[in-house]
Amino acid sequence: MSTPEPSTMPLSTATEGIMNPGTNDSIWTRLVRPTSGQSVLITLASSVAAVFIAMIIAGLLLLVTGKNPIDAYGKMLHAGLTPVKLVEAMQRATPLIIAAVAVAIGFKMNLFNIGVEGQFLIGMFFAAVVGAKVHMAAPLHVTFVIIIAMIAGAAWSGIAAYLKVKKGVNEVIATIMLNSIALSVIDWLFTSYFRYQSSASLDVKSKPLPKTAWMPVLFTVTSKTGRSTQHQTLTSFVLIALLVVVLFWLVVYKSKFGFRLRASGYNAVAARTAGISSSRMIVVAMLMSGAVAGLAGLPYLLGESHAYGPSRPDGYGFNGIAVALLGRNHPAGIIAAAFLWGFLDSVSAPLQIAKLPQSIVLVLKAIILITVVIVNEVVGRRVAKRTADRTAAQLALPTAAVAA
Amino acid sequence: MRKSKHIAAIALVASFGLIAAACGSDAKTSNTAAPSTTTGGTMAATTTPGTTGGTTGGTMVKGLKLGIAFDTGGRGDGTFNDSAGRGADKVKSTLGATVDELEATTADDRQPNLTTLTGNGDNPIIAVGFAFGDALAKVAAANPTTDYACVDGYYDNATPNVAFLSFAAEQGSYLVGAAAALKSKTHHIGFIGGQEIDLIKTFEAGYIAGAKSIDPTIKIESQYLGAAGDNNAWTSPDKAKEIANGWYKAGADIIYTAAGGSGAGTIAAAVESNAWAIGVDSDQYLSAKPDEQKHILTSMIKRVDSAVFEISKDFASGTFKGGVHVYDLKTDGVGYSTSGGYLDDVKDKLDAIKADIISGKIVVPTKVA
Structure with a gap:
């Protein structure tokens, strides 16, 4: 591999030269231009195929256990494709979108941030207790709480970044440990300093945020069946989640910084040769990932509970990993995958009422994940082989021309 | 199930504001049984304070649909949830009710599960565990014609259709x-x-x-x-x-x-x-x-099980009352083994x-x- 002199060339050309080692061309092209027609289509097709394959496998499982899969899926769609359930799916997707973006930022730098779970809890906790201590005007207060959550999340992931860069600790191990430590730290801080018992309720929480820090409801859908009314609200934090996705796309895919990040993540040694410090990129990516992760608990905090309590939500971090994988770290893919996850969660209750095991939802999710990984691996190899053949053919052409 | 839902839908249209039967055997009578329709109407009315309840006997209420929302854990925990489950089983066998059970997997399931049970026409709906407070407050306020109960739960300024089941x-x-x-x-x-x-x-x-x-x-x-x-x-x-x-x-x-x-x-x-x-x-x-x-x-x-049973029986006989219910020695709500x-x-x-x-x-x- 011949390396052009980096100092005399514009950075992008230099790296492109480095990152262009013959057969890997196609992957590099996909990294630089993820929106180029073919690769997106292939990625989309393989993800959709994975979902269908997963449904078939889960259907077989249902069949083996004596349930009718067609009936089960029919009930799922029948219950899920109603305005109330679709909005519920969106509401459930909101934190997953944010968590998945946090995971995807890490993936783009070749970092596996398993610590989104701990980072979001830390972010939510500090947002709740710090936000309750101050008083300011509504838009400012919300902004303030959001910034606190991001700082707290980034600080927590920063520990893993420090350990990786300075001590060489693998970020997977560091973030897993930090998840567990986060839980203990939060429990200790909450129990010792931030309990706020306002009524006879056993559901003890921290001091509630002032109303100026609440996020309004974006809209409510109502469905009346006979005597009872179903309400489902969508918290306006979904707009911030979408903003996060757009920013993720702009920063990681469209900016010079994002280019360096992805270059460094793809081949740290090569990027370093081109003058990109991988240590710096690791730190920046980890901090960004943690900052975004810190936001994941806010739809619940600012939209529903308005205080931190032990009956908090959990699992956003781990589901975020699943959503990022299924969405192939792509902004649109993440939104679609998060919505699918939200949809599956939202039909869990109707399935239980129909006496179908709710675990089918869990099984579906798990099989979808495994299938996505396998299908993508298979498709990736096919594509790589085809590109390799094509490149070989192209390389052969000039030779042939010369020969002629 | 689908067929019975269909029948339930017809019954709902026939008598507005009433809980319809979901089990096949009940459905046969629900179209013709005018008295039970009247009872149903009274049931809904008992949520208004000051209204005297109906006089239906405790047993075999037509079309009683009990909804149970478990918190994370659900049946099989060996103590609390299982006890609530036993209560639901007794409601089923003694009062002839249909029981719909939902189990929360995460905190995010609590409110949707209550909403789903409400939309399914379950009444009363019992939330098992104090963590349901926030979710219940929202769902109950939006559905004044459905009655709710929360085991161990409590929150201030509750609507009259919410009963808090506590134990002496x-x-x-x-x-x-x-x-x-x-x-x-x-x-x-x-x-x-x-x-x-x-x-x-x-x-x-x-x-x-x-x-x-x-x-x-x-x-x-x-x-x-x-x-x-x-x-x-x-x-x-x-x-x-x-x-x-x-x-x-x-x-x-x-x-x-x-x-x-x-x-x-x-x-x-x-x-x-x-x-x-x-x-x-x-x-x-x-x-x-x-x-x-x-x-x-x-x-x-x-006795979480007897609390669940008692509140369901209250509902069935039209004497459901919101507010704090204390189950004590007199009602066998507590005791020693x-x-x-x-x-x-x-x-x-x-x-x-x-x-x-x-x-x-x-x-x-x-x-x-």
Whole structure:
């Protein structure tokens, strides 16, 4: 591999030269231009195929256990494709979108941030207790709480970044440990300093945020069946989640910084040769990932509970990993995958009422994940082989021309 | 299921504002049974304060649909949720109700599950666990014609269609306290609480008062495993065992533990020290291993199952009332177990005390003096 002199060339050309080692061309092209027609289509097709394959496998499982899969899926769609359930799916997707973006930022730098779970809890906790201590005007207060959550999340992931860069600790191990430590730290801080018992309720929480820090409801859908009314609200934090996705796309895919990040993540040694410090990129990516992760608990905090309590939500971090994988770290893919996850969660209750095991939802999710990984691996190899053949053919052409 | 839903839909259209039958056998009569329709109307009306309820008898109410929303854990936890489940089973078999059960997987499931049950036409709907407070407040306010109950739950400014099911744990604790004082040879007993919250303090207060009523000079140790909000307090058998072992060594011979799963630690310590443990919530003798059974003197039983049954029966008979419901000795909401027969010699005395509490002759304190 011949390396052009980096100092005399514009950075992008230099790296492109480095990152262009013959057969890997196609992957590099996909990294630089993820929106180029073919690769997106292939990625989309393989993800959709994975979902269908997963449904078939889960259907077989249902069949083996004596349930009718067609009936089960029919009930799922029948219950899920109603305005109330679709909005519920969106509401459930909101934190997953944010968590998945946090995971995807890490993936783009070749970092596996398993610590989104701990980072979001830390972010939510500090947002709740710090936000309750101050008083300011509504838009400012919300902004303030959001910034606190991001700082707290980034600080927590920063520990893993420090350990990786300075001590060489693998970020997977560091973030897993930090998840567990986060839980203990939060429990200790909450129990010792931030309990706020306002009524006879056993559901003890921290001091509630002032109303100026609440996020309004974006809209409510109502469905009346006979005597009872179903309400489902969508918290306006979904707009911030979408903003996060757009920013993720702009920063990681469209900016010079994002280019360096992805270059460094793809081949740290090569990027370093081109003058990109991988240590710096690791730190920046980890901090960004943690900052975004810190936001994941806010739809619940600012939209529903308005205080931190032990009956908090959990699992956003781990589901975020699943959503990022299924969405192939792509902004649109993440939104679609998060919505699918939200949809599956939202039909869990109707399935239980129909006496179908709710675990089918869990099984579906798990099989979808495994299938996505396998299908993508298979498709990736096919594509790589085809590109390799094509490149070989192209390389052969000039030779042939010369020969002629 | 689909067919019966269809029938249910027709019945709903036929009589607006009423709970329709979902099981096939009921459906046959629901089109023609005018009286049951009237009852249904009255049921809905009882949510308005001041309205007198209907007069339907307690048994076999047409089209009663009970919704149960479990918190994370659900059936199979061995204590709390299973007890609620037993109550639901009894509603099903005694009142002929259809029961729809939903189990939350995460905090995000609580409100949607209540909403789903509401939309499914379940009425009443019982949320099992205090963590449902926030979710219930929203769903109940939006559905004034559906009645809700929350086991152990409470929140301020609740709408009249919400009943909070709480238990006079101090009364049951008073009885096991008296039992402990009667059986203690060393005049030295102990109490281990889970979270240091008002609820668990009522267990402690009753236990101490009961013991002192028998033996005013008895020595009573008392300790909590965690502060309010510290959920580890319910799942730390190690900690409970350490405390219990210390007390047993110091001469205590009976320890009552009101700390959920942590209580297993006290039982283990009782086995090691050849002493007595007192269980809580359900009859722990029944779920214990044979070598442990010999050390479980009794259990303070908190009848979540009868609370679930009673509130459903209230609803069925049109006498559902919102607000705080306290289940006590009189309604068999709390009590003590006699499995193992270790209390046979003092059972008469305990039953006399029980009668005095029911008659009001003994007033059990809810706060430690």
